[in-house]
Structure formats: structure tokens, C-alpha cells
Amino acid sequence: MDIEKPYLLFLGDVHDQLAAKTAQGVVDWRPEWCVGQMRLPGCKADTGLADLTLEQAKAKGARTMIVGVANAGGVLPPHWVKEIVAALNAGLDVATGLHKRLSSIPEIAEAAKKNGRKLHDVRFSDVAFATGKGNKRPGLRLLAVGTDCSVGKKYTALALDKEMRARGMKSDFRATGQTGVLISGRGVAIDAVVADFISGAAEWISPANDPDHWDVIEGQGSLFHPSFSGVTLGLLHGAQPDAFVVCHEPTRTTMRGVQHPLPSIQQVIDRTIVEGRLTNPAIQCVGIAINTEHLSEAVALKTLEETAKSHGLPCVDPIRTGVGPIVDALVQRFGA
């Protein structure tokens, strides 16, 4: 799925900023792909971009309208359908990360057909994946893994990709979740593929590349999460990472959504190496990324420092400190 840029971000009339998390992620990480936002009366979210009409967005070159909002249940309210049809009539493609396929809504399917426009349902992939082969392929790969779900794996991977590009290194962010797909304009929501093809999809996402090129691959779940461990292991085996970064949220008390205790960072390092060796015997941990947003500056910096010291690895918060020390470690271990 290749989504044409630039984007117009549709926010609908959602009631808070959190509901526009996907749109905000796109604006934060790919501002150069965004011409503006479109909001309906009553909308309480704001990405900070200019409010545009469809005509203004077209005039600014927009190619795709991103429905970058989640409402309860992932359902598309009827008055949004009308707006999507209008966007298709105006000549835009439309992309969403909703659970329901755009093409399953007759008015939308019809408008897309009539106007020769593409509909992108990024939760679903129409690729016929092969099963994973496990053969090592050229290129360098880094995978963000986690002590839990939602601890900053996507954010860490995006920050690493950005820092590596800024240093002139060859790097691509490889999305494995719906928001990541919208941010990068391609990829696969790997938790939505059929179970037999998890590692095959991971191999497809990160194909052979130049020997000095890094794929920075978004992780999913955790090897220690009883709901999603299968996705995590299949992704690890398909990604064949040379390097991995452990992501952690220090204020979490149980694994997200279940009554299970969190593993330690060291347990995640050890288990990832044990399992990852199956398809890449040289796998190594190159750093730790801690989401310190719920800690004070003093506690945050102390946590990072102590964690770095006790593990003998660079430890950063991608937002508070940046990921420079981890990229330094990559350069030192693998070359620029």
C-alpha cells in the first residue's frame, strides 16, 4: 500500500485531542506531508495546522485525505461518510485506520469507483504474503521491542530513523501498526495479518537492501504479554534484527489490559537475544528507551542515568533527551 502524499487531515467532530492521536502523529513526524486539517463544527481536537476546505486543500496539492481520528468502537458516523464522499468527488484518495473497511460502505465504494480514487484501509492488507523463510538478507535492521504494549516503540523507532537521516546515514522507518503506516505512507498492520504469515509479513516489510542501510522496524506487543506474544515473536523472527532497543514505561504496574506483572528490562534483553538468535545469531541490544513523561525532570534524568549504568547501555528518553547516544552506539558497533 503506497499512500499518495501530501495529506489533508480530517478530524471530524471528535470531542478531545486524544481522539486525534493518529493525525497528531502524522503531523509530528511528517509535517512536510501535511497541507492542513479539516474539522467539522464542534471539533475539540486541533493539530495546529491551517483549517482548509476541500477546494483549498486541492489547491495546495493534497492527494489523500487521512481520517486520522478514532471514535468509540472504530465505527464511521454517518455524517463523516458524507464528508468522505465529498473528498472523493473532489479528487482525493482516502485513508483510514478504522476497523471497518471504507469499501464496505456502499456510498463510499461507489464514489471511489465513480471518481477513479483509491481507498486505503491501513488495518487490512491485500498483499498475499508468503510464509517466512528465515534466510538472512542484506542490509542492517534495528527492531524496537518493549517490556509491554504502548511504551513508545513507534516513537523510538521514528526518532532513531530521524536522527540517522540527520547524520546522513541510510535509514527507513518500517511501520508495523496502523498509525505507523499512515506516518510512513506504507507498511503493514502486522497484528491484523493471518497468524501463519506474521514472520512472512515482517520479511516483506523489510526486504533486502544495501549493506549499510538501516531498516528501523516498529515493534509490537511484548514477548512477555500473554495476549500478543505470538505477534512479537513472529515479528522478531521475520525482522531478523542485528540490533534492538528495549522500550519501557517505568510507572506501569501491570501489563496493559491484563493482570500480569511486567518483566524487567534485563529479562526483555535476555529473552529477545535467546529468541532472536534463531534467525540472526549476531543479534545484540544497543540501548534502552524510557518514556519518562510521568516523571519529574530530576527523577527522569536520574532514572535514565541509573538504568544506563546498571545495564552498561545508552539509555534515553526520545522526547526528553533525544536518541543521539543510541545512534552513537550503532555507529560505533556497525560503522557509519
Added chain:
Amino acid sequence: MDIEKPYLLFLGDVHDQLAAKTAQGVVDWRPEWCVGQMRLPGCKADTGLADLTLEQAKAKGARTMIVGVANAGGVLPPHWVKEIVAALNAGLDVATGLHKRLSSIPEIAEAAKKNGRKLHDVRFSDVAFATGKGNKRPGLRLLAVGTDCSVGKKYTALALDKEMRARGMKSDFRATGQTGVLISGRGVAIDAVVADFISGAAEWISPANDPDHWDVIEGQGSLFHPSFSGVTLGLLHGAQPDAFVVCHEPTRTTMRGVQHPLPSIQQVIDRTIVEGRLTNPAIQCVGIAINTEHLSEAVALKTLEETAKSHGLPCVDPIRTGVGPIVDALVQRFGA
């Protein structure tokens, strides 16, 4: 999915016995559910059951016609469609394990509707699974795991279930693959569920039960198989086995379908315990099942004896020796 019994086994006109492996599995394990077979001119497979017409099968009480054959590509040849429609018209339900849904073939969908008959596509599940919760539930569970795919996990689980029932123990075979579903009349092809729901589907397959009841759960893949490890881990975490049996095929030289070396039996025992402890800290290995069909009797018996001795565990070939010693170990460790 509950498939009504007894069955008429449709073999079509396949060119060898191997193509009728699914039908043969049903006949081997559930002869009491099979009234006969139906073959087309030129069929080279034979389950040994009586050849029946649709009318004869109906007269013998058949409720469902099982399309128990696989042809190249999993496609349904047009002249089989005609036979399936005839079965529906004769008042039978139809079940298959093909990749294509029966209901996606208009003539078949129409005939099913007209006659009020059910179509069972056992590779697909229409259950809306929850994600796995990882909470321990009552009842005892045994999982068959493997050094590789296709090493006898289903066969071992079926043999254990049969032996436990023969001893008056409470036991159910829990199918996780398409042939297993046809043999047991229920279950889920777990490699075909969406990746996020692997462990949730495993929890659904094996719900809470009496404290002295065994679910004997068919395993899938191998933790050491780069294509399918995610399915294996999700199934392990959802199944929460108290006991597991390692299945092995000693003449295999690489993992099935890929260029990877096989793990040792001990590696599989150790890794299964390390990973399985996440949802059942008391997980233990209770035996080894070796498929010795490609070994001479003398070599086979020596292999079983030496493997038992070196691992300190009962080691059997379910076909050559039966699984009695493993059930003895279960009774000794968990009670009758």
C-alpha cells in the same frame, strides 16, 4: 462450529492416497462417525470404507459430507462443485478444509440456502475471539509441542485422548488445525486466525473445566520454526498447559520448508518451559513421542529406549508402542 455426524467422506477423483490424508485421518480416529466413502471414476484413494451413493449414505443416516481431500492449490474443481450441490440437494451439510470458502462459490451457496443446509469451512472461523487474558482457568491441560511441523503432534494428542478415555479419565481432544477440526467435529484452525487473537483463540478452544478433566490440545509449528514460531508461542500462552509432550521425527534433516537446522528434543523442552511459565508457572514435560515410521523395528525400539533414558522421561511411538507410559506418568504426577 459443530459439524453434524455421521459423515460421508467425499474423495473426488484424486490421484493418490496422500491426497486423501484428511479423510483417512477421520476414518482412523473416528470410524464410528463414518458411514462410508463416495468416489468419482478414476479415484486412486481408498479409505477402506464402503462406496456409497448419496441415497445410500442418507439411508445410513449421514448428516454431513466431508470433502476430505486436498488437491494442488486447494482449489475446488468444477466437477466437484456439481457433486457438492447434489449432496446439498440430498439434504446433507458439507464441510471442507479448503482455502476457498464453499460459500464463495455461487452454485454451492445457492443450493445450501435452498435446502436449508450448513456449509462448514473449517479453515475459517466466524467466532469473534477476544484477545487472550492469560488468567489461569480450572481443568488440566496437555499440549503436544514439536521439534518441527508435521512430526506427529495431532496423532500424539489423539492417541493420548483415546488412551485416557479408555482408562475412564475425563479427556477431550482440542483441535487447532483443519484436519483435527474434522476429526473432532469442532475446534479452530488457529494458524488462520488474525495474529492479535492467537492466544485468545487458544483460550476459547480450551475453556474452564472440571479440576480432573484433561484437555489434550493439538500443537502447531515449533518455537524453533522461523515461519510459524508466533503461532506456536501464542498457542502455548493461551493453552497454559500443565503438561506437555515433545513430538519428534528423527530422520528429518532441516526444519520443514526452510533451510534451518532442527533443535534437539532437550532444547524444545527447555524453551517450552521458559516460555510456558508466563501463563503457567507449573508447566512440566511429561514425555516424548517419536515418529519412527522410517526406522526399522530394531532401530526404532533402541531409539525410544535411549531417548527415554537420556531424558529421564517416558518415550513412545504412538503407533508402534502406544502412549501408555505417558498416561502412566500423567496419572502418577496429576492423579487419575
